[in-house]
Amino acid sequence: MQLLIIRHGDPNYVNDSLTEAGQAEAGALAGYLAWVGIDRLYSSPLGRARETTEAAARGLGIAYELLDWTRELKGPRLKGTHNPAWDIGGSDVRVENYLNEPNRWELLDDYIDAAELRQVYTEVVRGSDEFLAGLGYQREGPRYRVTRSNPEKVAVVCHGGFGLTGLAHLLAIPLPLVYGTFFIQTTSITTLLFEERSPGSACPRCLGFGALPHLYHANLRPLYSGLLANID
DSSP states (O other): OEEEEEEOSSEETTTTEEOHHHHHHHHHHHHHHHHHOOSEEEEOSSHHHHHHHHHHHHHHTOOOEEOGGGSOOOOOBOTTSSSBGGGOOHHHHOOHHHHHSTTOGGGGTTTSOHHHHHHHHHHHHHHHHHHHHHTTEEEETTEEEESSOOOOEEEEEEOHHHHHHHHHHHHTOOHHHHHHHOOOOTTOEEEEEEEOOSTTEEEEEEEEEEEOHHHHHTTOOOOOTTOOSSOO
16 A cells, blocks of 8 residues: 655645645646546545645545544644744754654653653554554554555645654654654655565555655745745
């Protein structure tokens, strides 16, 4: 099975919808997904994700299903700010004491509430494991037991913070490292293959992170909504 994790188009957060640029992104994405061929399409219930998904569903000629657990995360925040935890700076994460013990999130307690972060992470893990079990991949420790080999391409349209959190779980990378290292651009596509090298067992392998072929094909400039960094 291939799992495509897709961030929604450029957002108007106030109205929970897409901007004009986001609508153009969604249209380009829809054309690309129709060319790739998607068997199952899922969406966060929030408006900006649904608008993106609806464009894809029309292009594919298939229905989509809402997944409530994929809505954007409500917290935690970086301490002393209104910014979410996934906005943590790389310079705050890349410190020797934490890198030596990356599963000890409390070592970053000057920036994030580790206990609150683990609670949010646990909720995403629970939703992810239940969802994948329904697709034939039962989580057992760090791997997945294959209950039925699944040849489908499955796309989930969600959000930046949620997507990073889910990827940390799927790829077995400590969450703060993912937060401080990766950024998911609007309508970008991250593709995971549930690789079955051993009989009855699968592990997700990242085939591509944050791909934007549809934007380049449509001559649309990639956008960085939500990125707190020195970039135009």
